């Protein structure tokens with residue numbers, strides 16, 4: 001059984017992935033947030049910065065992700081990634097945001113099998129890299145996803161990750177396990193389940209329902225509870241260690257952004273994103289999150305964090321206990 005960390009734009013960047021792997025572990029591969037392909041001659045080198053081998057711990061398996069609807073651009077970007085040492089490239093056809101889907105990218109390409117075919121004919125023509133796909137059930141409905149799966153079956157892909165929602169659902173509503181079942185049964189490639197695994201019980205329920213699925217991708221659940229992947233893998237983490245592990249993780253991320261972002265304002269904004277996920281366990285009534293939102297200086301922020309990262313702040317049924 002493999003567990004993958006889902007890409008979350010702005011959060012699961014190199015420093016996050018490296019620290020997560022070192023402190024919590026339990027993840028077999030980390031997928032990077034997407035970079036958008038364009039004319040590679042005009043692409044800024046800073047686009048690739050987060051993927052550079054010097055920023056990524058060699059022991060941490062990382063799969064870079066591209067957002068594209070142009071096979072030639074994809075191929076050139078993928079070649080650049082091969083030169084950086086990667087041999088698997090993940091293609092994002094799941095991003096649900098209208099500014100992406102309106103351009104027939106991300107989940108916006110799912111209703112257009114001809115475009116997908118044209119893309120795959122070109123993108124799959126280079127044997128220097130393997131392609132995996134991360135998709136939704138469809139943009140508007142799961143019938144679209146079925147047509148996509150049939151098409152993907154015709155190409156030499158190395159796997160298909162299915163987030164069990166349609167694009168128009170964005171991140172709301174329930175995952176549609178019946179449609180996932182239909183799609184993954186029709187898929188000839190190795191399938192990965194993704195969507196709403198927040199607890200060990202969620203994982204078990206999905207594993208029991210789909211015994212042939214061997215790969216699971218965790219996103220927000222792992223960001224909220226970074227111990228979850230290890231717990232799923234059967235590891236027992238003494239509760240006395242948990243707060244110091246969270247502190248260590250926080251401090252590594254904080255120090256990284258302190259050294260790379262310009263000014264306290266940006267630093268506080270970035271750390272707010274971190275706490276957006278984590279505070280669900282440390283802040284039952286939203287009191288600390290309100291304080292964090294108000295912080296404008298690193299000193300204010302650290303004072304607040306010292307209050308939060310205190311075992312008495314976690315309520316008794318928090319999984320972080």
Ligand SMILES: Cc1cc2nc3c(=O)[nH]c(=O)nc-3n(C[C@H](O)[C@H](O)[C@H](O)COP(=O)(O)O)c2cc1C
Nearest residue numbers: 006007008009033034092163195196197218219220
């Ligand atoms: C803020 C945010 C940013 C995301 N960025 C990406 C991304 O860059 N690439 C991608 O494939 N999915 C992205 N996703 C989707 C997640 O990878 C994942 O598929 C989704 O959250 C469902 O899994 P979960 O329920 O385990 O979180 C993002 C999700 C969120 C909430």
